[in-house]
Amino acid sequence: MNGAAIAHLSGADIAVEVVLETGSTNADLLARAPRLAANLLLVAERQSAGRGRAGRSWLSSADGSLTFSLAWRFSAPLQALRGLPLAVGVALAEALAKLDVKVQLKWPNDLLKDGAKLAGVLIETQAAPGGATWAVIGVGLNLALPDALEAQIGRPAASAPWLAAMDRNALMAALLAQLATSLRQFEQAGFGAFAARWNGLHAYAGSAVDIIDGGATLQRGVAAGVDDSGALLLDTGAGRVAVMAGDVSLRLAGA
16 A cells, blocks of 8 residues: 555545555554644554554554554544444445445444444543544554454454455545544534434344443443433333443343
């Protein structure tokens, strides 16, 4: 991949760097955040220590995955960024739809294709001077996973052969363009501008689900979408409750 080509094709006015290999693009940008002068996209041909939510590993391959992180400076403090992972999910889903790849969203930060995980989002933050916040938005997108890697992951993982056949610069540029547009919209209007769009892509709408924390089921109910803060609305026997993301995860009930 070529950083200059990605930046030009995206039209997003964002600097782009491409490295052959690194441990984690998120870790790299978090370390650089205090010295960054502007938003920056870092793409790795291969990540050897990619990370997911709750300290999980994100396994990828150079030929079968696209891994990148975008450092974005928000003028607002951290508490104003509620719902950001879900907004990023919407942005990615809308970008992929334009490329004829239909996905659904699993709360709070996964993209599913045919019920299996196609992509994941990890957002880490760092305070910046003047009450601002750096958000480092990490994305891992499966394109065409080798059988050995899928076996190592140990759970169903989706692939997108159509994307794997695309020019990588054009693919990355399409994702960056949509992300930049959506992040600017989030800055202006918050997650409220994305809630209805997220609900329209909700993979488990109307399904019975479990909210899991550390292997224990905290709550069970019927998933009713998200509110304007990004909280999952769950209809339980005791009424409707709002579940904030944190490090909890969601599964179909009994799965």
